[in-house]
Amino acid sequence: MTASRTVELEGHIIDSGMMQQAFGIVMDMGGNFDVEEFDVGTHKEAESYCRMAVFADSDSELQEILHELHQIGANLTDPVDAHLEAAPADRVVPTGFYSTTNHPTQVRYQGEWIDVENIEMDCAIVLEDGDDPRAYTKVLNAIEEGDLVVTDEAGIRVDPPERPRDSSGPFGFMQGGVSSERPSESLIRQVADAMKQTKEAGGNILVVTGPALIHAGAGDDLARLVREGYIDMLSAGNGFAVHDIERGLYGTSLGMDMETLEHPRKGHKHHIYTISEVIRAGGIAEAVDEGLIGEGVMYECVTNDVPYVLAGSIRDDGPLPDTITDSVEAQNAIREQAHQADMVLMLSTLLHSVAVGNCLSSTTRVVCVDINPATVTQLLDRGSSQAIGMVTDIGTFIPTLAEQVLGEVEPEAANDAAADDD
Structure with a gap:
């Protein structure tokens, strides 16, 4: 050889x-x-x-x-200095450009190692020269003619998260993997502790969720977590917001009465009625201001200044005025949230979980919960190795999580749970 x-x-x-x-x-x-x-x-x-x-x-x-x-x-x-080549045109990268991982990365320039900002997978690295050189990721459609793009692997250092033997501490349980045996009350308590630790450290928690959460009856508990300051950002689709608002207006989700579990007459039209009323008001915030929306997750986001991104899809009815229908614009909005997140809860949504996961650094703590194990395994297969997967009903997980986070667990129940762990 x-x-x-x-x-x-x-x-x-x-x-x-x-x-x-x-x-x-x-x-x-x-x-x-x-x-x-x-x-x-x-x-x-x-x-x-x-x-x-x-x-x-x-x-x-x-x-x-x-x-x-x-x-x-x-x-x-x-180590040598990274190879740099100017982009020949807008949205065109040099041949052989370095495609990033989601791990912390450095590039060597003029003999010094520079941290790459906003690291995420499948991006190019652009270096800005000057008195204080900086390197940062850019998605391909954001590349501009003349950008100095890193090519080849030379002069690049990658530092994947490690898994030492000691897994103690509030985040020690987040060592990846997925199993239907894991969603115990003990593990949910650890997720709650991790959320509290994140907030105590001044970190941001992002929730990524789908309409199944509302349909499973967990909307009120997620709304409480938003109201009490444990959720800093929300990423969802048009469907989640529609069903959340529908529940407040009509008491139904997907046309099903959330109390009786029956399908009332014209219940299947409630979601489109909901959309039309929000459009008439001018948007979700406007509908809250005029009293049309008075409860639910979106209500709490508006009244507590929690930013949300509703990314549209080709399947959407309406959509709501707040829904971003331009896919590139939606990606950029999701990317901005992901870069600010220190912990992410992905709740019963495959497409949004994968989309946000693609934008996350491998150092961001991720909990993915879904009744379908394929959702969790697909997230891990696409590179989010830092995620822990829990295969369980979201309608059970969120209420239990809210109880643990907000300290609403009865002492006897907490002692019983601790005894069960032993």
């Missing part, structure tokens, strides 16, 4: 499986490797180090192997 480069892996590379994954990548892609140095951490807080030479039959094959290794956090041992 004629082509070779040396890479290094640092951190909890054994516990996280990074080292084994690196070996597998090299062999599966037809290369060889030689471990030149390997230092093992001897206690649970200690990190390990591995330096290995990677070999391939050609430079192009080696480059493909290095690209895959780079995605999991293996970095070249001979």
Whole structure:
């Protein structure tokens, strides 16, 4: 094999499986490797180090192997400045541009490592020169002619989140994975503790949700969390807002009476009546101001100044005036929320969960809850490895979560739950 480069892996590379994954990548892609140095951490807080030479039959094959290794956090041992090339036209990136992961990333420029701002997956990195150089991500449709775009893997350092042996602390349970055995009261209590810890630290909590939450009867409890200041941003679609407002106006969701579970006469038309009344008022905030909307999640968002993004789709009725129907504009609005979030709750919505997940850094804590395990596994498969998945009924999860967050659990019930954990 004629082509070779040396890479290094640092951190909890054994516990996280990074080292084994690196070996597998090299062999599966037809290369060889030689471990030149390997230092093992001897206690649970200690990190390990591995330096290995990677070999391939050609430079192009080696480059493909290095690209895959780079995605999991293996970095070249001979750092050079990042390669920069000017974008030839608006929305056109140079050939061979570096496509980002969602992990914390640095680029080397004039011998100094610069943190990449607003990191998210599947973007380009643009570098601005000057007295204080900065690097940041841009989606391809935002690239402007002349932008200095990073190409190749040289001069780039990626730092994936690790999974040390010690998983204590309020966020220790967030180690990824999905199981229908996990949605216990104990785990919901841990999610509640994580929310409280996030707020105490001055962080922001984003909720991403679908209309199933309203239909499952959890709207009042989510509204309480908004009212009490535990939700800082809301991302949803036209359907969620419509059914939330419909419930306040008619007591129905999807035409079903939320108290009797019966379908009243003309109940199937309530959602379109709701849309027409909000359009007549001029929007959700205007409908709140005139007293048309007096309860529900959207009401609490308006009255408590909690920003929301309603991203439209081709399936929408109406839609509501607040719904963003331009897909690029909606993506940018979602992206702005995602970059501000320190913790995200994804509640019974596949498409919105994936859309927001694509915009998140791997350091953002994510809890995804859905009765369908495919929703959670698809989120993890698309790169949101920091997410914990809970397969459970959202109508049970949200009320229990609200009780835990707002301290409404009876002492005896809390003691019973603790005993069950033991």
